Amino acid sequence: xxxxxxxxxxxxxxxxxxTVSLADMHGWAIAKRIQQVSGEVLQVQQGSLYPALHRLxxxxxxxxxxxxxxxxxxxxxxxxxxxxxxxxxxxxxxWNRLSAAIGLVMDEA
Amino acid sequence: MRxxxxxxxxxxxxxxxxxxxxxxDDELRFHLDRQIAExxxxxxxxxxxxxxxxxxxxxxxxxxxxxxATWSWTWLELLLRDVRFGVRTLRRTPGFAIVAILVxxxxxxxxxxxxxxxxxxxxxxxxxxxxxxxxxxxxxSADGQFPFNVIAPGVFAxxxxxxxxxxxxxxxxxxxxxxxxxxxxxxxxxxxxxxxWNLLSTLGVxxxxxxxxxxxxxxxxxxxxxxxxxxxxxxxxxxxxxxxxQTIHLDGQAYTVIGILPAWxxxxxxxxxxxxxxxHYEPAEYMEHIDNHQFDVIGRLKPGITAAxxxxxxxxxxxxxxxxxxxxxxxxxxxxxxxLLEDMVGDIRRPLYILLAAxxxxxxxxxxxxxxxxxxRAAARRKELAIRTxxxxxxxxxxxxxxxxxxxxxxxxxxxxxxLAYGAVRWLVSTRQxxxxxxxxxxxxxxxAFTVALIVLCALFAGFIxxxxxxxxxxxxxxxxxxxxxxxxxxxTALRKSLLAAEVGLTVVLLISAGLLLKSYQRLRSxxxxxxxxxxxxxxLGLPGARYKTPGPAPVNxxxxxxxxxRALPGVEAAGIVEAVPGQGYWQxxxxxxxxxxxxxxxxxxxxxxxxxDPGYFAAMGIxxxxxxxFDPSRKLxxxxxxxxxxxxxxxxxxxEDALGKHLKNEKEDHEIVGIxxxxxxxxxxxxxxIQYYPLYAGKENSGVLxxxxxxxxxxxxxxxxxxxxxxxxxxxxxxxxxxxxxxxKSTQDESFNATLLVAFAALSLLLAAAGLxxxxxxxxxxRTGEIGIRIALGAQRQQVLRQVLFDGxxxxxxxxxxxxxxxxxxxxxxxxxxxxxxxxxxxxFAAVSVTLLLVAALACLLPAWRGSQLDPVQALRME
Numbered sequence: 001x002x003x004x005x006x007x008x009x010x011x012x013x014x015x016x017x018x019t020v021s022l023a024d025m026h027g028w029a030i031a032k033r034i035q036q037v038s039g040e041v042l043q044v045q046q047g048s049l050y051p052a053l054h055r056l057x058x059x060x061x062x063x064x065x066x067x068x069x070x071x072x073x074x075x076x077x078x079x080x081x082x083x084x085x086x087x088x089x090x091x092x093x094x095w096n097r098l099s100a101a102i103g104l105v106m107d108e109a
Numbered sequence: 110m111r112x113x114x115x116x117x118x119x120x121x122x123x124x125x126x127x128x129x130x131x132x133x134d135d136e137l138r139f140h141l142d143r144q145i146a147e148x149x150x151x152x153x154x155x156x157x158x159x160x161x162x163x164x165x166x167x168x169x170x171x172x173x174x175x176x177x178a179t180w181s182w183t184w185l186e187l188l189l190r191d192v193r194f195g196v197r198t199l200r201r202t203p204g205f206a207i208v209a210i211l212v213x214x215x216x217x218x219x220x221x222x223x224x225x226x227x228x229x230x231x232x233x234x235x236x237x238x239x240x241x242x243x244x245x246x247x248x249x250s251a252d253g254q255f256p257f258n259v260i261a262p263g264v265f266a267x268x269x270x271x272x273x274x275x276x277x278x279x280x281x282x283x284x285x286x287x288x289x290x291x292x293x294x295x296x297x298x299x300x301x302x303x304x305x306w307n308l309l310s311t312l313g314v315x316x317x318x319x320x321x322x323x324x325x326x327x328x329x330x331x332x333x334x335x336x337x338x339x340x341x342x343x344x345x346x347x348x349x350x351x352x353x354x355q356t357i358h359l360d361g362q363a364y365t366v367i368g369i370l371p372a373w374x375x376x377x378x379x380x381x382x383x384x385x386x387x388x389h390y391e392p393a394e395y396m397e398h399i400d401n402h403q404f405d406v407i408g409r410l411k412p413g414i415t416a417a418x419x420x421x422x423x424x425x426x427x428x429x430x431x432x433x434x435x436x437x438x439x440x441x442x443x444x445x446x447x448x449l450l451e452d453m454v455g456d457i458r459r460p461l462y463i464l465l466a467a468x469x470x471x472x473x474x475x476x477x478x479x480x481x482x483x484x485x486r487a488a489a490r491r492k493e494l495a496i497r498t499x500x501x502x503x504x505x506x507x508x509x510x511x512x513x514x515x516x517x518x519x520x521x522x523x524x525x526x527x528x529l530a531y532g533a534v535r536w537l538v539s540t541r542q543x544x545x546x547x548x549x550x551x552x553x554x555x556x557x558a559f560t561v562a563l564i565v566l567c568a569l570f571a572g573f574i575x576x577x578x579x580x581x582x583x584x585x586x587x588x589x590x591x592x593x594x595x596x597x598x599x600x601x602t603a604l605r606k607s608l609l610a611a612e613v614g615l616t617v618v619l620l621i622s623a624g625l626l627l628k629s630y631q632r633l634r635s636x637x638x639x640x641x642x643x644x645x646x647x648x649x650l651g652l653p654g655a656r657y658k659t660p661g662p663a664p665v666n667x668x669x670x671x672x673x674x675x676r677a678l679p680g681v682e683a684a685g686i687v688e689a690v691p692g693q694g695y696w697q698x699x700x701x702x703x704x705x706x707x708x709x710x711x712x713x714x715x716x717x718x719x720x721x722x723d724p725g726y727f728a729a730m731g732i733x734x735x736x737x738x739x740f741d742p743s744r745k746l747x748x749x750x751x752x753x754x755x756x757x758x759x760x761x762x763x764x765x766e767d768a769l770g771k772h773l774k775n776e777k778e779d780h781e782i783v784g785i786x787x788x789x790x791x792x793x794x795x796x797x798x799x800i801q802y803y804p805l806y807a808g809k810e811n812s813g814v815l816x817x818x819x820x821x822x823x824x825x826x827x828x829x830x831x832x833x834x835x836x837x838x839x840x841x842x843x844x845x846x847x848x849x850x851x852x853x854x855k856s857t858q859d860e861s862f863n864a865t866l867l868v869a870f871a872a873l874s875l876l877l878a879a880a881g882l883x884x885x886x887x888x889x890x891x892x893r894t895g896e897i898g899i900r901i902a903l904g905a906q907r908q909q910v911l912r913q914v915l916f917d918g919x920x921x922x923x924x925x926x927x928x929x930x931x932x933x934x935x936x937x938x939x940x941x942x943x944x945x946x947x948x949x950x951x952x953x954x955f956a957a958v959s960v961t962l963l964l965v966a967a968l969a970c971l972l973p974a975w976r977g978s979q980l981d982p983v984q985a986l987r988m989e
Contacts, residue, residue, distance in 0.1 A: 027136060028143040046140060047167050047175065054133075055179040058122075060114035066132075069139075071146070076136045083111035 012044065012052050013061075014095060017080065017088040020062055026075040027053060053078060061087050122181050133176060141166055191513040199517060205486065206518065209479045212877060213522025213567060216475030218529030219468040219870065221552075221560050225534050227461050228559075229550040235450050236373055236549070238313025239409075244416060245452035246278070246406040248427065248441035252714070257445055260406045262391070263399035264430060264441070268406070271426045274419035275408040277311040279304060282404045284390065285651055285812070286383055287842045288345070289358035298651065298842035299341070301359075301383035303390045309336075311409050312376065319353045319368030326367075327386035329393045335364040336384040339372035359383065360653035361840065375548045377405065399430055400439035407449060420446040438714035439700055453545045460863050463940055467622065467870045470615045472563070474874045476570045477612045478881050483515060483575035484605050485888050508576050515572035516565070523564035527557075541862065577604060605885050610925040612881050616874040617929025617962060618936050623871035624954040625937060625947055626864040632946035633857055638691045639789035639797060641731030642849040644823040647690055649845040650834065651812035664811040665745055667837065672723060674833050675817055680826055684817035685726030686805055688719075691789035692853050693814070696720070701801060703762060704772035704779055717758060717799040718791060721810040726802075727753075727786050729816050737769050737784035740804045749804040752780035757788050758799035773801060793857060794945050814845075824848060863943065875962070878925075879969040886918040886973040897977055898985025911978035918970035919963075926962055930955065 019030050019037075030053075031044040056062045061084035069075035080088065122129060141162055148158035166172070177183065199206040234240045247257040248264060262280065269278045282303040290296045306327035315321065316336060326334045335357070337346075346352045356363045364385065375381070387404075388396060395401075410419055423444035431442045447455070487494070494507060531552060538550050657663040668686055675684040689696040699719035702709060709715065724740040726732075740751050752773045759768045772779040780803060788797035805813065819826055827846050834841055847855065854861070890897070897910055937949040947954075 026139065028140045045167070046137075046165075047172055050133075050137065050140075050172060050176045051179050054176050058115070058118055058179055058181055060111040060118065063114065071143075073139060073142075074135070075139050076132070081111070081114060083114065 011095075012048055013056060014088075014091045015042070015044075016049075016052060016056060016078075017061060017084060017091065020078050021080045021085065021088055024067075024077040024079040026069060026077050028075075030078070056084075060084075119181050123185075126182070126186070129180070130177075133173060137169060137172065141169075191509060192517070194510060195513040195517045198514060202486070205482055208880075209482055209518045210521045210525065212475045212478050213519050214525035214529060215873060216468075216472035217519070217523045217526030217560065217563055217567065218533065219526075220465075220472050220563060221526055221530035221556060222533035222537070223461070223465045223468045224559050225530065225552050225556050226537065226550055227465050228555060230454055230544070230546045231458055231461060233549060235453075240450065241448075242410045242412070243312070243449040244408050244410060244419070244446050245449050246408055246423065247445040247447075248402065249443040249445050250402075251431065251438060251440065251442050257447075258441065259402045260404050261399045261402050261440075262387075262396040262404055264427060265404065265406055266396070267399075267426055267430055268423055268444075272419075272422055274411060274414045274422040276411045277307055278406060278408045279308040279311040280387055280404050280406050281305075281308060281377055282387055282391075284383075284385070285844075286359040287651060287653060287840070288383075289361065289840050296840050296842040297345075298649075298844035299382045300380045301385065302377060302381050303387035304384055305388070306386050308376075308384070308407075309370075311407060313409075314371070314374060316368030317371040318350055319366070321368060322386050327388045329389055329391075331386070331389050333362055333364040333389060334367045334386065335359065336368045336370055337366055338370055338374070338382045341382040342369045359385075360651075361655040362653075373548065375546070378545065379542065379548045399434065400437050402439075416446050416448070420444050435711055438709075438711075439716075457545060457859075460859065460943060463622075463943070464863065464866055467619055467867055470619050471870050471874055471877075472567070474612050474615050474877050476567050477574075477608050477615075478877050479515065479518060479567075480571040480574040481605055481608050481612075481881050481885060483511070483571060484608070485884065487511070487575055488888070488892075508572075511576050512568060512572035515575070516568035519564045519567040519571065522567075523560055527552075527560050530556075530560075541858075543858070574604075574608065606921040609878075609881055609885055609921040610928065612874075612878045613922050613925025613962065613966070614929035614932060616871070616878040617926055617958060618932050619867070619871040619874050620958045620962065621929075621933040621954060622936050622940055623864070623867040624958055625940060625944060625949070625951060626860075626867050628951060628954055629944040629947040630857065630860045630864040633793050633860055634853070636790070636793050636946065638793065638853070639732065639787055640691050641818060642853065644820065645730070645816055645818050645849040646823045646827055646830075647814050647816050647845070647847055647849065647852060648827070648830070648843050649812070649814050650841060650843050652838075652841065654811060657811045659811050660746070660807070660809045662746060662808055665806050665808040668723060668805060668813075671815070671834065671837060672725060674837075675815070675830055676725075678826065678829055678833070680819050680821075681830075682818045682820060683725065683729035684815065685723050685729035686813045686815050687722040687726045687730070688810065688813050689791075690730065690814050690816055690849070690852070691791065692793055692849070692856055693791070694856075695791050699775055699801070701773045701775045704774050715762065717801050720800060720802050721805045721807075721813065722753075722802045723805040726805075726816070729818055730789075731818070732789060733787040735785045735787060737782075739784055740806070741783075742806070744804070745806045746808050749807040750778060750780050751783045751804055753784040753786055753802040754782055755786050755788050755797070755800045755802075757797050758801060759785050761799050775801070775803070793853060860943075860945070875965060879965050882918055882922060882966055882969040883973065886914065886970050887976075889917065890914060890973045890977040893977070894980065894985045897980050898982040901980060901985075902982035907978040910980075911974050914974035914977045915967070915970050918974065919966060922963070922966035922970075926959060929962075930959070933958075 015034050016030060019025065019033050025033065027046075027049055031046070031049055034042050034044050053062070057064055057078070060081060062078045063081050064076050064078050066074050067077050069077075144162035144165060145155075145158045148161050149155060153161060235243065237243060246260065246268075248260055249256050250258045260280070265278070265280050272278065284301045284303050286299055286301045288297045288299055306322035306324055309315065309321050317339065319336075322334065322336070325331060337352075342348060342352065350369075352366050353368070355366055357366055358364070370384075408419070410416070423446075424442075427441055427444050431440045434440045497507065534550060534552060538547055541547055652664050652667060657667060672684055672686065675681055695718065697719050698716045700714050700716040702715065722740075724742045727734055727739055735756060737753075740749070740753065744751065752775075754762075754768060754773075762768075763771065768782050768785060771782050773782060774780075786802070789800070790797050791800075815830070817823070817826065817830065831843055831846070834843055845852075900910060901907065933955070934950065941949040
């Protein structure tokens with residue numbers, strides 16, 4: 001496996017919000033899920049994941065609670081707050097606009 | 110609701126940080142364990158799975174740090190960590206910390222105290238309504254001798270009537286009252302003021318209780334009314350409001366108390382206790398004089414009128430008066446003006462600013478000393494710092510630590526200094542009751558802010574200066590340096606030496622300024638007053654005008670009987686009465702003409718200091734009778750038409766003739782000059798001036814100073830004499846019971862105060878500079894132990910080592926001395942106006958300071974140098 005693709009600045013936040021919006025998840029599961037869904041293209045490093053999770057939590061987009069995980073151990077599960085939902089919608093719209101615009105430019109050539 | 114979630118998060122992060130920490134550990138460990146489990150599931154061995162997971166995970170400590178960095182309050186956490194670290198480092202060297210904190214406390218304390226005084230006295234606006242519109246007014250005397258002369262009541266009346274520039278003008282005069290005893294209380298002499306009824310409204314002040322004067326109170330025919338200070342009301346009348354509209358007796362006259370002034374009110378000064386309308390107090394014809402300059406005048410400028418416009422307006426009125434009375438040369442031609450605040454504090458501005466500058470120097474020296482100590486510590490910790498830098502400690506991080514350390518020192522010093530300043534201000538207020546606006550001095554919010562600013566400034570200054578020495582790029586060098594036992598590079602001590610030179614230079618400036626003021630003060634105290642000052646006691650008494658009318662026989666009888674009884678007292682060698690003794694001030698002057706001389710041209714005038722004296726005064730005061738004789742004691746009232754002049758008077762007005770037998774015309778009467786006495790000074794700092802003495806027994810004066818002399822312990826006679834006065838008139842208070850020494854001490858209090866404080870500051874900085882020299886040199890010797898050991902082992906003479914180390918220490922002192930002497934020339938110019946009988950560049954002071962400084966520096970260097978020279982080479986080399 002080559003060097004993992006660098007995530008565009010700010011995109012990781014969007015991916016985390018989106019992933020967490022589907023179900024409450026702990027950090028490891030979030031990383032795993034992003035990796036799987038992206039077809040192993042997007043590798044989320046722990047060094048980026050946990051600072052991002054904590055930053056989102058400090059900002060009030062997501063909240064966390066400790067609960068029993070599928071293996072029976074206590075784990076920290078993250079879920080989206082109401083404000084986080086709104087933020088996700090906004091960011092998604094932004095992303096769609098941006099990728100459509102980039103797509104237009106690329107198609108032109 | 111997001112703000113709510115954020116707030117909850119913030120509170121959690123602030124108060125449950127420890128729990129959040131362990132939770133973070135759990136979270137990360139969970140992630141790691143899941144990774145291991147996955148690896149095992151993928152078929153790795155347990156060991157392999159663990160290593161692979163760890164590899165993927167990266168540096169766990171770093172990850173934790175990075176995650177924590179997203180938490181709120183991180184800045185606070187870092188700050189606390191720095192503080193904890195700083196406190197721990199300082200506690201490891203308590204001696205250093207205590208010395209540095211004390212040094213800072215002294216520096217900051219002195220500055221805060223002086224700043225409090227400067228701010229309260231000079232900078233704070235007067236506590237009156239729209240104080241910027243208040244001005245003090247003066248006449249410019251026609252002969253130009255007194256550009257700020259006090260005002261004649263007749264001139265004031267014209268100004269008030271004709272001016273177009275002032276919304277109000279008020280007149281203030283001095284008065285001494287004796288408040289009669291009532292209900293077992295002793296009679297008391299106190300300072301008061303006579304004023305026009307509108308004084309308070311001009312200032313924009315209301316009485317705290319009762320009413321203000323009205324125009325109807327301010328007539329000679331009105332009932333006597335008086336306003337009382339808050340302090341007097343509390344002290345003497347128990348703060349009982351029932352005193353309002355009651356009668357008190359001043360100088361034996363009944364006055365109705367109509368109001369009490371606010372506690373903060375202190376105009377014209379803090380000593381004034383009673384105010385009474387001037388047109389009631391003074392005879393009507395007295396208030397018409399246009400040549401008898403007796404009063405202060407304040408005015409409130411109309412909005413939009415400048416001081417220049419106002420003074421032009423008043424000058425026109427004054428000029429008109431002058432032109433109408435060309436025969437009277439004592440009528441002024443012009444007016445003068447200055448802001449009321451400047452008028453009240455102008456005299457003490459320069460001394461206060463100079464003291465503030467001196468404390469600034471002390472603080473700078475204190476900072477330099479602390480910086481020096483910090484540099485020494487940094488040098489001792491070079492190895493530690495180098496290792497930390499090598500391990501990745503950021504340079505900013507190290508700088509922050511250094512600053513935190515100096516901030517801790519100056520904060521502790523500042524807190525202690527604030528306490529010191531509080532004590533110093535209390536002391537100053539209690540010792541300097543006579544200072545203008547002393548009642549306004551208080552530590553307030555602005556002073557607290559100043560203290561904080563000072564602390565931060567000191568911390569930055571000391572911190573940055575000491576950081577200059579921590580050069581990160583010399584990392585390798587310092588690692589090598591400290592690993593080997595060789596001496597540290599020369600460059601490293603250069604900074605400390607220049608700091609020392611600066612310290613010594615500032616000390617020299619302070620020492621020279623203090624030396625000049627001290628010498629000036631000694632000159633002042635040793636200047637010849639022209640009379641006896643040993644074992645002479647003075648006391649002031651004033652006979653109430655109601656019972657001792659002037660002119661008349663009553664005061665003459667009283668004074669004659671009193672002098673007879675005092676002279677009969679065992680131990681009293683001589684006694685006399687005079688209006689004011691030498692050294693007590695100018696008091697008053699009078700115009701005169703010499704009957705035998707041709708009349709003066711119109712508009713010209715002669716005047717000289719004027720004193721009433723009894724025939725025995727000159728003998729009692731030890732003033733030599735040069736020629737002729739004293740007043741004839743048998744000539745009284747109208748018969749007492751004699752005069753005595755002093756030598757300066759004879760020299761100035763009778764240069765080539767015999768003054769004896771000539772006549773002085775003063776007002777309308779002729780007085781024959783019967784004697785010439787020695788010169789005396791009215792103020793220690795002033796050369797003797799011509800004085801004319803007239804007989805007290807003419808009965809025209811009913812107050813004066815009783816002086817008497819004894820061969821020993823004259824103070825013991827104070828009580829018996831006061832008892833005699835009480836027996837003669839039980840309602841007669843005596844004030845200012847002082848020996849001549851005390852009186853002169855009081856009159857030179859300012860000079861003594863300034864000189865003492867400056868000497869204290871200079872001594873403090875000398876001590877600091879010496880401590881700095883000692884510390885640096887001891888440190889250098891300790892650093893060079895190995896080198897010195899090798900030198901001695903190789904055969905260097907111990908004396909040679911001694912000389913070398915001594916020279917090493919003395920060089921910065923010499924540089925500092927040179928720089929300080931140069932700077933002192935400028936400083937001495939600044940204080941020149943405060944010097945009496947002393948040159949600004951007094952060579953004796955400059956030489957004495959240089960010698961003192963070099964001696965102290967040599968002493969400070971001697972011990973470390975001697976220690977260095979006594980090193981045992983074997984011991985020294987083994988230390989490596």
